[in-house]
Amino acid sequence: MQKIAVLTSGGDAPGMNAAIRAVVRAGLYHRMEVYGIERGFAGLSSESKMKPFSLGSVAGIIHRGGTILHTARAPEFKEKAVQEKAVRYLREAGIEGLVVIGGGGSFRGAHALQDLGIKTVGIPATIDQDIPGTDRSIGFDTAVNTILDAINRLRDTATSHERIFIVEVMGRKSGFIALAAGIAGGAEAIIVPEIEPDLDQICRRLLEGIDRKKTHSLILVAEGAASAYAIGETVHQKTGLETRVTVLGHVQRGGTPSAVDRLLGSRMGAAAVELLRRDSSGMMTALRDDEITAVSLVESFTGEKVFPKNLYELSLVLAR
Ligand code: F6P
Numbered sequence: 001m002q003k004i005a006v007l008t009s010g011g012d013a014p015g016m017n018a019a020i021r022a023v024v025r026a027g028l029y030h031r032m033e034v035y036g037i038e039r040g041f042a043g044l045s046s047e048s049k050m051k052p053f054s055l056g057s058v059a060g061i062i063h064r065g066g067t068i069l070h071t072a073r074a075p076e077f078k079e080k081a082v083q084e085k086a087v088r089y090l091r092e093a094g095i096e097g098l099v100v101i102g103g104g105g106s107f108r109g110a111h112a113l114q115d116l117g118i119k120t121v122g123i124p125a126t127i128d129q130d131i132p133g134t135d136r137s138i139g140f141d142t143a144v145n146t147i148l149d150a151i152n153r154l155r156d157t158a159t160s161h162e163r164i165f166i167v168e169v170m171g172r173k174s175g176f177i178a179l180a181a182g183i184a185g186g187a188e189a190i191i192v193p194e195i196e197p198d199l200d201q202i203c204r205r206l207l208e209g210i211d212r213k214k215t216h217s218l219i220l221v222a223e224g225a226a227s228a229y230a231i232g233e234t235v236h237q238k239t240g241l242e243t244r245v246t247v248l249g250h251v252q253r254g255g256t257p258s259a260v261d262r263l264l265g266s267r268m269g270a271a272a273v274e275l276l277r278r279d280s281s282g283m284m285t286a287l288r289d290d291e292i293t294a295v296s297l298v299e300s301f302t303g304e305k306v307f308p309k310n311l312y313e314l315s316l317v318l319a320r
Pocket of ligand 1: 011126127128170253
């Protein structure tokens, strides 16, 4: 394979740049030509320009959040006619292999291209960490650390005023972010879409904490489970305690990537090039037991991502 291209798709995730850099540097190392496609699948059309990468063009990006290739949500890419247009565009440009860096939705598009004859490999990148087939996705670690930084700040003001803080974090359909940040941040309660919350029990525990002279409490809510405002109101009604709500929003998606995400992006970027070189397309790079491996792209959107109930139970033991 002589000519490959890379794009980022869906929500950006810190560490995507490390993955782009690794695809480019590994590709050039193997004497391939590597091209960058801007704005994800939306950039796969004749009006777009494909940029050739050089070694130097990915210098100074490993520490930057976001994606230098820009990204887009492209719902129109579900349409066969749009996919076929993209295939024509890639063929005309002489692209023999494509690396798609993104989340589960992006891999449906990647798989469609593979089916239409474009050799495609995926790299899992989403702060949600909800992609089946891999233990980790790029961006999760940084997002959790960003939330911890916010929690530390909120604790200062929560303690000063003796208030209950409800913090809403991202996780459109999953509670991986809330669970990890909740345990690492010492939250008093964690509300996730995977488990029905027992609000009476949560409120009882908050009151018991106050009895033990606790000066503040923190409840972490995944956006996919409930609105933090609704939880704040319910807690206030049931306990009479003063509550405040913080919705962290897109702050969680930005910022300099952690060492973990830079390393993961670097390893997966190089592994994606290796898969294309070995003609193993239709695959997604994956981390399993700390080893980089590959699973079928299909698994990334049809498989089941198991929620770690044991970790959730641990949070119930520790949150007192
Ligand atoms: O998929 C990552 C994610 O950050 C989700 O946690 C969140 O629900 C969604 O993207 C937000 O999407 P957008 O940036 O398109 O508003």
